Amino acid sequence: MSNTLEILAPAGNREMLGAAVFSGADAVYLGLTGYNARRTAGNFTPDELKEAVSFCHARGVKVHVTLNTLVYDRELPGLADAVRAVAEAGADAVISDDLATAQLVKTIAPTLHLHGSTQMSIHTPEGARELAALGYDRVILARELSLEEIRAVCAASPIEVEVFVHGALCMSVSGQCMMSAFLGGRSGNRGACAGPCRLPFDAGAGLRPGQPGKACHLSLKDMDYIPHIRELMDAGVVSAKIEGRLRTPEYAAAAVAACRAMREGQPYDEKLVRDIFSRSGFTDGYLTNRNDGKMFGVRTEADAAATRAATPKARELFRRELQRVPVQYTVSGGVEDGGIKLTAADDAGNKVNVYSMDEPQPAQKDPLPGIERALNKTGGTPFAAAGITVEAGEGGLGFLPGSAWNEMRREALDKLLEKRSTVQPHAIQTFTVPEYPAHSVGHIPALAARFANAAQCPADYVEKLQWLVFPIAEADAVPADWRGKSLLELPRVTFGKLEEKTAARLAALQNAGFAGVVINNPAQLRYTGGWTLYGGLGLNITNPMSAARYTSLGLHGLLLQPETALTAMQGVAPGVPTAALCYGHLPLMLTRACPLRNVRDCASCHGGGTLRDRKGRDFTVTCSAPGGAGIRTVYNPVPLYMGDRLREMPVDTALAAFTTETPQRTAQILAALFAAQPFDSEFTRGLYYTNN
Known part of the structure; x- marks a missing residue:
């Protein structure tokens, strides 16, 4: 077994950088000020980045720079400047999730390595292959994979595979969470997550309105795969990543030292790793296929006290630097x-x-x-x-x-x-961000609707709607005379064997009369040949450069990411129709772990339930496959509605997304949309009128 596994450590600021390097990290990842998924970390200015690269390269340590947030049209010139700053600093790689960033890296500094962020939700063999085709050098996998699934990706991947091995575990699949944005106005996809999932949520049953929740059903323990590092090496993983740019230098040093020891087959101080930071222990539930209630945990005062006691010992790990x-x-x-x-x-x-x-x-x-x-x-x-x-x-x-x-x-x-220590900058190519035309405003977009199932769609509205969208699982239930204007929506995530099953199902439906397919993950570009393609929610499209890139890959229409303000939507005009949600309970989280697992088992569950927050609001939870193999979606309790303001939406199509509504309620809402009427109950405009 090779011991060349890279130990990749977080560096949220200069002190943490020093601790990570002195304790033996092989590489660090850090953020340039702005455009990274930890905007509240210390981060680095361009000049500080040069100093960091100089410090690291002198010691044989690589530097990966995170430019992994969603960006809007007006930010593209600044993003191009950020890419130039990374290249001038001589950093080794850029971590990116937006195809605009990827294009800027490959155009401006083609010798910079490009790593696909975990925010891209890549979790399958075809996803890794597609990133390779898009010019990425490494894929950073979603955190929710089992060892068997990681091994399958590594075996198929033409590019390097990186996995997280320690640190915070988000409840939602990375890149598919909008909870912080819609509950607190701070977008995790824009690097400002407020962590509302760590607050109390109860399963709802028997609570009075306004009664505080009693449990944290959306708060997972930190992941700890350090004991499994040798297995990950054997699976083909090339980089073991430690999460935690918002934590302390002592935390980084303890995790790095433990990873190094385990890589070499040596014992390490497990108590120190646990005490320096945990949420009442760790979980390896995803990796070992134990997706149960033991995965959940919160940070307690006892945990904080253990951290205070362990800090001096951890500090000794970087008092003198490793001679390497x-x-x-x-x-x-x-x-x-x-x-x-x-x-x-x-x-x-x-x-x-x-x-x-x-x-x-x-x-x-x-x-x-x-x-x-x-x-x-x-x-x-x-x-x-x-x-x-x-x-x-x-x-x-x-x-x-x-x-x-x-x-x-x-x-x-x-x-x-x-x-x-001499910085070796990358060669920089001349490039100016194009001026993209703005989308026209003042017209009323065509109406389309997405339905959870065929029975939910009122027959009276089939002819009136531009498109009907159904999950692919509902394909057989869609009447033949609807199919000419029906699009099949592919899942946002396809863990395990679901990718193979989805590809096979698409092949079987090729001549079934459907108008096209909505893809929700880059992987799906690999097995949708012969279909007319449209981009869905999971692609997180927010700017004209990424939209144009997806258009060049064969997409004929694009659903814009719901956090995008109307002013920013106006800047997305790639030459194909764009769409935005005009109604729907927004999917705040997409999660493989079940938030209801602490109160019921899969055998007694019929496909979902509710969570109640401390303010007494009920969040619907649905499961795609009751019985333990499904994906859960947590929905906003208040629906988005723009029916009386459709003229203000600068898109070609306004999409109403129906989830748990009855057919009767669906018909009422469609009637209101076509009549441009105000909504008849509580609703939200979402983030459409914010200044993002």
């Missing part, structure tokens, strides 16, 4: 040469020379043992002596006092470190 850069010495000259030259060389081809200030004197005994003792004292530096070659003159090396050798060693290593 091999240095080869060559000693030449001697008594007859009037001096001694010390050459220090690393394994990257860097070499420096220093000379003795004093002339060596004839030696009374072999000087080599003393020289070796002096040159091997590399503590306090990143260097480790790898050997000494002696090329003495005819009169021998002679004698120099230990202080002289110590001074020569210090000078040589200082010069070698300085040489290794």
